[in-house]
Amino acid sequence: MTNIKITLTRAVLVLFLSFSLQAKEDISVTVYGDGYYPPFSWQQDGRFVGIYPTILRNAFDRMDGYDIKIVPVPWKRGLHILKYGKAFALFPPYYHPKTRPYMSYSVPILEEKTRLVCHKDFFGKSRERWPEDFYGASIGRSLGYLIGGESFQEAIEQKKIKVIELQDSNHNLMLMVGNGRIDCYVDEASALEVELNYLKASLEYKTLAENIFMGPIVNHQRGYLGFTNENLDMYPYKNDFVNKFNQIILDMQKSGDIERVINESLKAYQEDLK
16 A cells, blocks of 8 residues: 555655646747848858847847747748748838738837839939829839838829839849839838949949948838737747847847847848858
């Protein structure tokens, strides 16, 4: 009888320890990010690098209870899997709650400036009002990016502006401006400046780059970590994750950590292009 009691005690103890260990295990989470959005996020030598991956890794390292993996994905694909609840989180969407009701948002991670580059001949007359002074123009932008502001999007829908969208092609869109195939290209200001400086320093593209002029800042947008609103039974930790992430991002903004990452990442990207 004593032996049976000992055996039962040991069995209960093993089960208790097993449950305790399981309870302490970190929750595995996959976060997807735009795989081609330099200098904000891109792939280099098999690594996912850039401003957003660096900020998020720093934040995730501070999040107790989670084992978080960051995976690059084509932007349109990322939006698709988030829309149908096949992914938990995606970065860095802009805030478009009406267009993307399947998505909720973190606190803003950082602010991005939207700017134009245009063929030099396009600035033969004043182009101060956005988007009115650009009616009739052909403007390139990356596929899936709702960039340029609501009035720009309305002008597209009303066919007042023609938009050419290419996937993962900021370099190609810049070249299309240089050779006159499109009038302008709209994107994040830092990305445009870095790419244009690269073309100007390149023997292959230097002459073409002389045709490309920097245009005005036309909008300001904030980048977020977006979370799916679908299949939430698969992500019971969503509220806890979002609350912890938001607080850490706010702390990083207050401490200057995010500004430091931006400056260091931009400098590293410019060095890589040399």
